[in-house]
Amino acid sequence: MAAASSRPRETLRASLHQGSTSRRIVAAARCHFLAHGFRAVTMDDLAVELGMSKKTLYASFTSKEKLLEAVLVSKFHDIDADLRKITSDCSDVPAALHRLVACVQRHTTEIQPSFVRDMRREPDLFEGVERRRRAIIRRYFSRVFEAGRKAGIVRHDVPTRLIIEILLAAVQGILNPSKMAELDLTPKTGFTSVIRVVLQGVLSERGKVKL
DSSP: OHHHHHHHHHHHHHHHHHHHHHHHHHHHHHHHHHHHOTTSOOHHHHHHHHTOOHHHHHHHOSSHHHHHHHHHHHHHHHHHHHHHHHHTOOSSHHHHHHHHHHHHHHHHHTOOHHHHHHHTTOHHHHHHHHHHHHHHIIIIIHHHHHHHHHHTSBOSSSOHHHHHHHHHHHHHHHSSHHHHHHHTOOHHHHHHHHHHHHHHHHBOHHHHHHO
C-alpha cells in the first residue's frame, strides 16, 4: 500500500519538475531568440547554456518551432498581464496613457532587428503575432481611450472604435518585418512614432496640455 500511495506523489513531483524545466527553457530561448534571432540560436546552444542534454530539451519541446511558439506565448502573456494591471485604474487618464505607452515601449525594446528579420521568413508565424497584437490593442487601448473621452482628454467627435481601427491600421502598416526593414525602424521606434501621431490626432486640446 505504501508503494502504491507514493506513486501519485512521484507523478506530481515529475510533473512539477517538467513544468519548471519548460519554464527555464522558454526563458532562455526568449532571451536569445528575441535578441539574436531564432535562426542564429540552435537547440544545441540552448542545451549547453541550460546544462541539460538535448534529450531533456526535446522532451519538453519536440522542435525548435514549438519552442518558438512557446516563447511568443510567454511574451504576449507578460504584455497582457502588465497592460491589464495598468488599465485596471484609468481614473487619471494622462498617467494611464503614459504607463501604457511606457509598458509597450519596454516590451518592444526586448525585440531586436535580428528577430524581426527572421520573422520576414515566417509569414504564418507573424500572422499569429499580428492576431495577438490586435487583440491586445483593442482590449487595453480601448479602455484608456474610452476613459479619456469621459474625462474630456480624448476628442468626442471621433468614436473610440474608429480610433482603435486607425491605430490598428497604422500598426499593421508600419510594424511588420518588411516595412520596418524598409524604413530602418525597430519595434520600439516604430511603435513610438505611430502612437505619437495617433495621440496628436485624437487628444483634445485639454488632453494635449495634460500630456
